[in-house]
Amino acid sequence: NAGVTQTPKFQVLKTGQSMTLQCAQDMNHEYMSWYRQDPGMGLRLIHYSVGAGITDQGEVPNGYNVSRSTTEDFPLRLLSAAPSQTSVYFCASSLTGLGKLNTEAFFGQGTRLTVV
Amino acid sequence: AQSVTQLGSHVSVSEGALVLLRCNYSSSVPPYLFWYVQYPNQGLQLLLKYTSAATLVKGINGFEAEFKKSETSFHLTKPSAHMSDAAEYFCAVREGGNKLVFGAGTILRVKS
16 A cells, blocks of 8 residues: 655755656545645645645745645645755645544655755 | 644653653644654654543554643653654644644654
8 A cells, every 4th residue: 555655755956947746645535735844843834635626825835836636646846946945845645524633644755855 | 723832842861761742732622633753764654643532542652642631732651762762753733624733843862
């Protein structure tokens, strides 16, 4: 059972370049989300989706775009990379809806991004 | 919006000693609370969760947490630390709409 798969694991970008971080889950979860992890700041929510065709902004959405065309995939796009976007990015998925709020979120292994 | 405070960004204990990692939350309604562990260069793994069935929750690897509504706390404990427990630990609360809000994390160091 693959769970949540993120690619790539590592990436170095030059300032101004764009790229897409991939995330796929095989658990048929409706809810998917992207977080960034920075030292001393925990995980901060970038964007999330409650189902195919529905996305919304989280706490730190600036500089990032998302789309959700299928239940399985939730890519994160960096439009014009900046050094401030150097971080570790995690994708997560979970069930949603009434009676499901106490279920756990499953996380990918992360993408370590460096912008130079 | 709900928030989570983890007291102590770094905690150091000797092998065999008690582990206590603190977590306080802000919530006006019964919360959904989680503890996750992150080993170096890995993703987050669920340790345990509070589901309102019992105030003392047992998780994996010998960890447990006690929900105290009067103190708005959900501290994580383990009676005897092992070297393999060295990791970063995150407390999280689920808001309405499924969002998880994380604390800043506590790095646990275990000394031999």
